[in-house]
Amino acid sequence: MKKWLRIAMISLFTVFLAIPIACTKQETAKTVRVAEVTRSIFYAPQYVALAKGFFKEEGLNVELTTTWGGDKTMATLLSEGADIALVGSETSIYVYSQGTSDPVINFAQLTQTDGTFLVSRKKIDNFSWEMLKGSTFLGQRKGGMPQMVGEFVLKKHGIDPHKDLNLIQNIDFANLANAFVSGAGDYVQLFEPTASIFEQQGKGYIVASFGTESGHVPYTTFMAKQSFIKNNQDTIEKFTRALYKAQQWVDTNSATEIAKTIQPYFKDTDLKLIETVVDRYKQQGSYATNPILDEEEWNNLQTIMSEASELPKHVDHNTLVNTSFAKKAMAK
Incomplete structure (x- = not known):
């Protein structure tokens, strides 16, 4: 009887020891607030990263908010209502052209064509x-x-x-x-x-x-204020690494499997319709297979903006784009 009691007490003590450890692990997860411009199947790799736990594997707790519109999304980022924004790269050019000491930097590309x-x-x-x-x-x-x-x-x-x-x-x-x-x-x-x-x-x-x-353009990218990136380089690197895992997963899996994975983010949309849309975007290469926003894509974006008389001024690729985190993610 005493032996049984001793074993029970040891087991109970072990459980109590484990609780603080579990809590500590949970508490050390870095919270990252992401504002997405809209909720769209076009952004499938982002939802895959969330659903598959790729962000969690990197020790990140991503809080996703849909801010509905480019202007609102950028305003949320600039006012520090979000750490990272998922929005069109043209918005970073608009902000830069207005003059700012803390420009918005594109660090990871999600989609590479118009949708x-x-x-x-x-x-x-x-x-x-x-x-x-x-x-x-x-x-x-x-x-x-x-x-x-x-x-x-x-x-x-x-x-x-x-x-x-x-x-x-x-x-x-x-x-x-x-x-x-x-x-x-x-x-x-x-x-x-x-x-x-x-x-x-x-x-x-x-x-x-x-x-x-x-053709290829940085249609939707993850971006953050320069100051945030400077002060949170480890977080940006982890975020980009998780995204790259998701991009590779999307590239190598079927539209059927992708649709099943992201369905929780589109509860009001029929699964077959999600699959149809994913397949269409995969077929035309809309989903970037890696997070690098290269100079050719950046210049193509500005050509398109110029043709529409919406380019305030030409901005060099290295001024508003940082590919170092994407390259690190792909190197591991």
């Missing part, structure tokens, strides 16, 4: 961009990457967006799809999964991809 598609009201078997001439086109918000890429692609195909068609840009992003369903426009520029939903419902038909047409 929008050209949707036609009518089904077209043999689409050509010439068909847009004389049509009414519902475009994205002026100054945003979707709109700039849209104009760049149209010009690439010999179409002046302000002369050759009726370009409508005064409809809010949230209302664009509803406006098209209500009868406005012959064509509309839409993100997924709306574009695929329209096809399923017979309300519209995908005829072209702006992402395929525009």
Whole structure:
């Protein structure tokens, strides 16, 4: 009896010793506040990193908040409401051009193409961009990457967006799809999964991809204030390493497996639809397979901005891009 009691007491004592150790481990996890510009299947590798525990493996507790819009996301970052922002790289250029002693630095790329598609009201078997001439086109918000890429692609195909068609840009992003369903426009520029939903419902038909047409650009990147990066280099390195693991996982796994993994972040979206969207983005190479934002992509971004008359001034790659963390992540 005494032997049994002694064993029980030792076991209980061991449990009590383990509790503080577990608590200490939990407490040492570094909390990182991330503001994402929107909730989108386009950002699949980020959700994979969360769902697979890649951030946790690096000792990071990532708190993800959706801030809905580039302006709000950047404002949240600048006001220190977030440590890291996931948003288009053009926003860092806008902030820099306004003059700042603490610029926003791009340190890891997530998506490398535009994520929008050209949707036609009518089904077209043999689409050509010439068909847009004389049509009414519902475009994205002026100054945003979707709109700039849209104009760049149209010009690439010999179409002046302000002369050759009726370009409508005064409809809010949230209302664009509803406006098209209500009868406005012959064509509309839409993100997924709306574009695929329209096809399923017979309300519209995908005829072209702006992402395929525009080439590689730093469409969505993780960025932070220069001061934060300087004071939290270990955190940024760990964050980038976790992201790279997720990017590699997405690159080597099927759309079906990816869809299952990220479904908890899209509870109101049908699993099959998530799979369709993931497959479409994988097929056109939208998901960056590593976090490096190279100089060619950076210059392509500024060319697109310049074509849309939205580039305040040219900014050198090494001024607003830091690839050292991405390179370290890939070296291990």
